[in-house]
Amino acid sequence: MGAxxxxxxAKSKIKAADxxxxxxxxxxxxxxxxxxPAGKQQxxxxxxxxxxxxxxxxxxxxxxxxxxxxFEKKITERGANVLWALDDKEALQFIxxxxxxxxxxxxxxxxxxxxxxxxLNHHLESIGIESIETDLGEYxxxxxxxxxxxIVTPAxxxxxxxxxxxxxxxxxxxxxxxxxxxxxxxRKELRQKFADAEVGITGGNFIIADVGGIAITENEGNARxxxxxxxxxxxxxxxEKVIPSMKDLALFWPMLSTFGTGQKITVYNTIVTGPxxxxxxxxxxxxxxxxxxxxxxxxxxxPKTRESLYCIRCGACLNACPVYKNIGGHSYDTTYSGPIGSxxxxxxxxxNEYNHLSFASSxxxxxxxxxxxxxxxxxxxxxxxREAVIKGNSKLSERLAWQIWKxxxxxxxxxxxxxxxxxxxxxNKLFSGWTYNRAPLQFSSKTFNQLWKERTNKPAE
Numbered sequence: 100m101g102a103x104x105x106x107x108x109a110k111s112k113i114k115a116a117d118x119x120x121x122x123x124x125x126x127x128x129x130x131x132x133x134x135x136p137a138g139k140q141q142x143x144x145x146x147x148x149x150x151x152x153x154x155x156x157x158x159x160x161x162x163x164x165x166x167x168x169x170f171e172k173k174i175t176e177r178g179a180n181v182l183w184a185l186d187d188k189e190a191l192q193f194i195x196x197x198x199x200x201x202x203x204x205x206x207x208x209x210x211x212x213x214x215x216x217x218x219l220n221h222h223l224e225s226i227g228i229e230s231i232e233t234d235l236g237e238y239x240x241x242x243x244x245x246x247x248x249x250i251v252t253p254a255x256x257x258x259x260x261x262x263x264x265x266x267x268x269x270x271x272x273x274x275x276x277x278x279x280x281x282x283x284x285x286r287k288e289l290r291q292k293f294a295d296a297e298v299g300i301t302g303g304n305f306i307i308a309d310v311g312g313i314a315i316t317e318n319e320g321n322a323r324x325x326x327x328x329x330x331x332x333x334x335x336x337x338x339e340k341v342i343p344s345m346k347d348l349a350l351f352w353p354m355l356s357t358f359g360t361g362q363k364i365t366v367y368n369t370i371v372t373g374p375x376x377x378x379x380x381x382x383x384x385x386x387x388x389x390x391x392x393x394x395x396x397x398x399x400x401x402p403k404t405r406e407s408l409y410c411i412r413c414g415a416c417l418n419a420c421p422v423y424k425n426i427g428g429h430s431y432d433t434t435y436s437g438p439i440g441s442x443x444x445x446x447x448x449x450x451n452e453y454n455h456l457s458f459a460s461s462x463x464x465x466x467x468x469x470x471x472x473x474x475x476x477x478x479x480x481x482x483x484x485r486e487a488v489i490k491g492n493s494k495l496s497e498r499l500a501w502q503i504w505k506x507x508x509x510x511x512x513x514x515x516x517x518x519x520x521x522x523x524x525x526x527n528k529l530f531s532g533w534t535y536n537r538a539p540l541q542f543s544s545k546t547f548n549q550l551w552k553e554r555t556n557k558p559a560e
């Protein structure tokens with residue numbers, strides 16, 4: 100058993116039995132489930148809108164090279180610098196070089212899963228640069244020394260009492276503060292950081308090809324401050340975030356807002372098309388856009404997994420997943436958790452270490468049903484399982500067991516062999532994995548053939 104699998108099993112076992120953790124998650128996801136249906140009402144035909152969004156992303160991914168080059172051409176014409184990073188090491192080196200050139204001591208960051216993916220905060224700390232998370236959820240997690248728990252809501256696993264206690268411990272404020280008071284304290288702590296920072300780093304929700312812009316959607320305004328107040332703005336974004344046209348935002352911004360938080364549209368929606376121009380009075384003097392691969396072309400070259408690049412990172416599949424709701428985001432030990440994380444992580448970070456994630460699914464299809472761009476998530480999970488087995492990432496005993504099961508299920512005669520007591524013993528004792536956390540299976544004392552014959556007085560066909 101690999102180290103990653105062992106850690107996943109251990110963390111999952113603890114979290115699944117933690118009733119307080121499950122109460123908090125169910126409470127927060129319950130509030131999400133209550134608001135999303137209202138948000139969907141803005142679409143005349145939500146199914147048709149989702150299909151249109153999928154078609155647009157299909158077009159973008161199928162012509163990824165063309166659209167990325169178009170984006171690069173347009174944004175460089177306005178003075179931005181575009182850097183292509185093959186992996187996390189190249190991306191970190193680019194950022195290090197820029198920060199060194201700008202004599203940077205402090206960086207302010209808006210929420211970005213890509214920066215979590217490359218472990219940017221840790222890297223900046225190692226070279227003596229203070230990195231401040233300015234999104235409230237990310238700030239809470241940074242204070243607590245934790246990674247984000249959820250793609251959209253980083254501190255979903257914390258109650259308001261947990262956050263109040265954390266602020267009291269870390270910032271020396273009175274305990275028991277209200278969410279409003281906590282927000283005001285965070286604002287006071289962070290506001291001066293925006294003014295002092297030499298570099299601001301953001302992600303991007305979409306790369307707009309035809310205008311050469313980065314689209315950012317948020318609720319707090321911290322991304323706007325991060326990209327406008329410091330003299331240097333760095334954007335780091337995955338290459339799959341491209342969309343063909345600015346007109347597509349009329350669909351994608353409401354789609355992301357509704358499926359992400361249940362809103363019709365988020366509070367702040369920004370398109371950044373370059374550094375400060377001659378006729379402008381504010382904004383950064385320098386802008387760098389780092390386009391990150393880091394395994395995304397592995398997904399691209401595989402016809403079966405390619406559609407996972409359509410993902411707009413709304414988190415809807417996490418909120419729908421019964422596995423995620425029981426074991427939580429940190430059990431996955433990956434940047435991207437839940438169903439979509441289980442789909443993409445083996446291809447981003449290595450199928451040998453992370454193939455177990457695709458098996459951490461009930462295959463109920465709730466993730467696919469929840470996806471706003473109709474990614475066949477459960478189908479790709481099955482594909483990943485098949486790839487893992489083909490590449491030898493399974494035990495001989497497991498492969499033999501499934502061969503026996505397959506043969507028995509394809510033969511009525513074999514399936515009917517033995518008494519129900521013998522079958523119960525084989526399933527519950529020899530294949531003990533099932534009963535480790537579940538009640539024993541109980542076969543009927545009579546086979547289907549026997550029951551059918553008794554009822555109809557003729558043999559089953």
